[in-house]
Amino acid sequence: MDRKLKLIWDFKGEEGLETAKHHCVHLKEFAIAENLPYHEINSVSIHEFHSIAFVTVDESVMKAYRDALKPHRGELA
Template identity: 60%
Template sequence: MSRKIKLLWDFRGPDAQETAKHHTIHLKEFATIENLAFHEIDIQEKNPMLFSAFITIDETDMKIYRDALKPHRGEVG
């Protein structure tokens, strides 16, 4: 069984929430165009000036996503 990896992109400032929401559109488009599986795409709030867009994927697909999309960071689980 493959571990799940969460890839994250951080956005800061007064427009961080809207920018993160918009980024999720591009994450979904990429997964669809490349015919890649994912578990979840969403945003999370760290504080009112810091939001992250994320995609949760299987570890087996991590290198494809990482190399193409250049996430700011990743988490296991």
């Protein structure tokens, strides 16, 4: 069984959450266009000036996402 990994993009500033939400739209478009599976795509406000967009994927498809989309960081989900 593959481990689940969370690939994360950070967005800072007053408009960070709106930018993160918009980034999620593009993450979903990419997954559909490339026919890549995912568990979750979402955005979260960490605090007023820091938000993230993330995609949770199986380790087996992580490289396809990572190489094409260049996330800022990743972690075990």
